[in-house]
Amino acid sequence: MPDPGLSPLQSSLPSGVAGFAARVLADAAAHGLAGAPAVPTEKPTEVPAAAPAAEPVAEAAAEPVAGSAAPAVAIPPRPDLGRILGGPTGLGTAALSLVPRAEPPAAPLGPPADALIIPGLYYHPVPEPDPVRVDEVSLRIKSWAVDEVRLFPDDWEGQFDGFSVGRYMVACHPDAPTVEHLMVATRLMVAENAVDDCYCEDHGGSPIGLGGRLLLAHTALDPLHSTGEYQPHWAESLHADAPRRAYRSAMDYFVRQATPSQADRFRHDMARLHMGYLAEAAWAQTDHVPEVWEYLVMRQFNNFRPCPTITDTVGGYELPADLHAQPGMQRVLALAGNASTIVNDLYSYTKELAAPGRHMNLPVVLADRESLSEKDAYLKAVEVHNDLMRDFEAASAELAAACPVPSVLRFLRGVAVWVDGNHYWHQTNTYRYSLPDFW
Numbered sequence: 001m002p003d004p005g006l007s008p009l010q011s012s013l014p015s016g017v018a019g020f021a022a023r024v025l026a027d028a029a030a031h032g033l034a035g036a037p038a039v040p041t042e043k044p045t046e047v048p049a050a051a052p053a054a055e056p057v058a059e060a061a062a063e064p065v066a067g068s069a070a071p072a073v074a075i076p077p078r079p080d081l082g083r084i085l086g087g088p089t090g091l092g093t094a095a096l097s098l099v100p101r102a103e104p105p106a107a108p109l110g111p112p113a114d115a116l117i118i119p120g121l122y123y124h125p126v127p128e129p130d131p132v133r134v135d136e137v138s139l140r141i142k143s144w145a146v147d148e149v150r151l152f153p154d155d156w157e158g159q160f161d162g163f164s165v166g167r168y169m170v171a172c173h174p175d176a177p178t179v180e181h182l183m184v185a186t187r188l189m190v191a192e193n194a195v196d197d198c199y200c201e202d203h204g205g206s207p208i209g210l211g212g213r214l215l216l217a218h219t220a221l222d223p224l225h226s227t228g229e230y231q232p233h234w235a236e237s238l239h240a241d242a243p244r245r246a247y248r249s250a251m252d253y254f255v256r257q258a259t260p261s262q263a264d265r266f267r268h269d270m271a272r273l274h275m276g277y278l279a280e281a282a283w284a285q286t287d288h289v290p291e292v293w294e295y296l297v298m299r300q301f302n303n304f305r306p307c308p309t310i311t312d313t314v315g316g317y318e319l320p321a322d323l324h325a326q327p328g329m330q331r332v333l334a335l336a337g338n339a340s341t342i343v344n345d346l347y348s349y350t351k352e353l354a355a356p357g358r359h360m361n362l363p364v365v366l367a368d369r370e371s372l373s374e375k376d377a378y379l380k381a382v383e384v385h386n387d388l389m390r391d392f393e394a395a396s397a398e399l400a401a402a403c404p405v406p407s408v409l410r411f412l413r414g415v416a417v418w419v420d421g422n423h424y425w426h427q428t429n430t431y432r433y434s435l436p437d438f439w
């Protein structure tokens with residue numbers, strides 16, 4: 001077959017990705033595909049799978065919401081994101097429609113009546129996550145936690161349930177073709193929180209000795225390859241405590257769903273996360289309050305990033321490694337993780353103030369380093385979050401325009417939806433979070 005040469009679209013790609021993207025596009029065209037799954041997936045049972053639409057920009061995105069009690073906050077319209085970054089949006093759920101929907105959702109968008117409202121916060125509301133899926137994921141994850149990995153003692157059951165991880169993951173991954181795809185994300189989310197709680201934080205964690213604990217736990221994700229004499233000791237160690245049992249099992253399920261390069265991507269993100277935990281712990285040990293920018297560096301690593309970056313595995317397709325590695329995508333992922341993590345700093349502020357010792361979060365560091373009142377520091381942290389969100393959206397739009405490969409567009413949309421679902425979970429988890437009464 002003659003080489004058709006580069007299309008105008010292909011030739012507009014940035015130089016680093018043009019060749020690879022051109023191959024992907026040509027390959028997709030040759031197979032009549034638009035972002036089709038690159039990994040074998042079980043046959044969807046609950047939601048009909050469909051190749052996502054390839055059109056880069058078409059529909060209006062969800063209107064952003066600034067917390068209702070805010071002094072008016074001017075929210076500039078989002079850049080030209082359209083279908084790519086629309087996220088779940090009621091009428092705009094079509095913008096999310098990586099899978100077809102039988103009926104439009106009945107409920108109007110907007111936070112539930114008892115949701116936590118942060119004045120001036122820029123976010124996108126999502127539709128209520130599918131309650132059938134939430135119930136099913138909640139049942140399956142409890143059974144995994146109790147029967148497969150013996151995750152928690154009986155008296156932590158209320159906290160496990162209150163975490164509402166089923167609702168969290170269904171909100172963040174509305175395009176998962178089956179419940180089992182959702183379970184891949186849900187087990188990892190639970191395991192990641194078990195390591196954080198039990199090794200670093202308030203369920204027996206401590207900065208002292210954290211490096212050794214984290215390194216050994218990391219091998220549940222990135223296995224030891226050693227001699228016949230020592231290998232069995234290591235294998236045995238993966239069953240020694242709940243965090244390692246959870247990591248080992250969750251990773252085992254994940255690698256069966258993921259391609260090797262997706263698994264490697266995840267390991268890299270988890271190494272980043274563990275490095276962030278270690279910096280936070282080192283500063284706690286010496287009672288050091290970092291500069292604001294230093295805190296933001298730490299929080300870019302101690303960060304939700306490992307969660308949105310598996311959106312393609314959970315969605316049953318693959319963003320090819322070269323497209324994931326391109327600088328534009330790395331910027332999008334860093335900004336998405338940072339905005340999502342500062343959301344946590346805002347919603348967990350009172351929980352962390354009430355915890356023993358000084359727990360750092362962005363408002364606390366701003367108050368200390370910039371000599372602000374608690375309220376002014378909190379409001380400045382809201383502004384920092386909003387800037388990160390806007391930069392994330394601008395970077396996504398730029399990349400979508402520069403590299404409109406179907407899997408890139410679907411991945412960008414999946415990351416944006418994850419960011420919105422993460423916000424939704426924080427805003428509605430009144431079991432876990434509450435707000436300060438500054439206003």
Ligand SMILES: CC(C)=CCC/C(C)=C(\C)COP(=O)(O)OP(=O)(O)O
Nearest residue numbers: 189192196302303304306341344348
């Ligand atoms: C799920 C995952 C990768 C978590 C990594 C780190 C983490 C637990 C967060 C980014 C959440 O922050 P934090 O530890 O402050 O959580 P809570 O405020 O206790 O909910």
Ligand SMILES: [Mg+2]
Nearest residue numbers: 344345348352
């Ligand atoms: Mg927090």
